[in-house]
Amino acid sequence: MKKFLYSVCMLAMFLSATARAAITVTDDLGNTVVLQKPAQRVISLSPHVTELIYAAGAGERIVATVKYSDYPAAAKNIPRVGDNRQVDIERVIALKPDLLIVWMHGAFERQLEPLAKSGIPYFFSDPRKLDNIPETLTKMGAMFGTEKQAKLAADDFRKQVSQLSSRYxxxxxxxxxxxxxxxxxxxxxxxxxxxxxxxxxxxxxxxxxxxxxxxxxxxxxxxxxxxxxxxxxxxxxxxxxxxxxxxxxxxxxxxxxxxxxxxxxxxxxxxxxxxxxxxxxxxxxxxxxxxxxxxxxxxxxxxxx
Known part of the structure; x- marks a missing residue:
């Protein structure tokens, strides 16, 4: 009986810990993004986003991107779902991503509503200062479960910015x-x-x-x-x-x-x-x-x- 109760308590603790394990980050528009587990299938809707995802250690999880996402070299082989003017919403949804990372601009804003209705979580990326880049890398590390590599990339970037700032x-x-x-x-x-x-x-x-x-x-x-x-x-x-x-x-x-x-x-x-x-x-x-x-x-x- 004691062993049974112990097992039940451990299971309850495990389920409780799992429930608390939801990943929560804030995007560059101030929106709260919640993922129940690290993203495995992401669509990048901007070339700079693609570069950030690779730097954060999750490049292999990009299932689609947009035109001009050409760095690093491996990104050239990722399927395209549009460009900065038009995104194929139906294809985006059909790919069943568990995360979209997007850049806000006029063309995308017009297409936001159908994506929002799809229920796919989305993160807006629009770094406007150099310090925002390591912050974004850290958030991506959390969303993908690649915290270690993302932290290394973020720390290295901060170091290089600090060196330039101190010198010039x-x-x-x-x-x-x-x-x-x-x-x-x-x-x-x-x-x-x-x-x-x-x-x-x-x-x-x-x-x-x-x-x-x-x-x-x-x-x-x-x-x-x-x-x-x-x-x-x-x-x-x-x-x-x-x-x-x-x-x-x-x-x-x-x-x-x-x-x-x-x-x-x-x-x-x-x-x-x-x-x-x-x-x-x-x-x-x-x-x-x-x-x-x-x-x-x-x-x-x-x-x-």
Whole structure:
């Protein structure tokens, strides 16, 4: 009888522990996401999400993703269910995922209702600061049960950001124009993680205060701000860098001091682990600009105005 009661108590304790084992995290929109067990079948609806899932140690659990999810190399073989404009909702549901990780944008917002009605748990990922990336990795580790690998990736990322910040953030301020695209001329405001990269490197986004996250600007506005550095987030498929359009404007300080810099857009625009490489390139570009101040000042000192 005692053995039976002991077994019943142990079973009750086990069931109680199992009931308490639900995984609860908060996504980037402040929504509470609850999973009863670690996710085994996930659909990634953004390239940066795919990179984060791999870094968190759960890449093999991605059953579908979207166009441009091309890193790491293994991601190229994952089936596609759409792109940043349109997602095949029926196919998403048919794949029976136990978790969706999505990025909020206009196109997805229109498709949110049918996904919400499907009952599939979803996590919104929209890191806007470098510190948000290790936080997201930790949350993904919890959702997938890969806490150890996710923690290693998060700790390594924090360490690298700290090193860049310590080295560059308190140096002389550099005015920066960040060019997403040149036709039309797009930039980003301070809500985007690129501005946090610029701040970490001791720079200032000249259009950071604009209210729209990805505003269009004109040539005259850029020339009026006279940035010391022009950064361009180029695509790998771009035959010619859009940054070339500034060379006919020798009065622009960035042109005068030879501070036109093209950086791989995938390493800077995507808020995933690889952004640390883009951040390093930005910090080096801004440091070069600081060094160029004295070089070009000396070179032009003897010239007549």
């Amino acid at each position: 953030q308190n140096k002389g301020n550099v005015k920066v124009f960040y060019q997403v695209w040149n036709k039309p001329l797009y930039t980003l405001n301070d809500q985007h993680i690129v501005s946090d990269v610029i701040r970490t490197c001791g720079g200032e986004n000249i259009f950071g205060k604009l209210p729209v996250p990805a505003p269009t600007v004109n040539l005259e506005a850029v020339l009026a701000e006279n940035p010391e550095v022009v950064l361009s987030g180029d695509s790998k498929n771009q035959p010619v860098s859009g940054i070339e359009q500034w060379k006919p404007f020798p009065s622009l300080l960035a042109v005068k001091n030879h501070n036109l810099v093209a950086i791989d857009g995938d390493e800077l625009n995507r808020p995933g682990p690889r952004i640390i490489e883009g951040a390093r390139a930005v910090c080096e570009a801004l440091e070069t600009a600081r060094n160029n101040r004295s070089v070009y000042k000396t070179a032009t000192a003897g010239q007549k105005p």
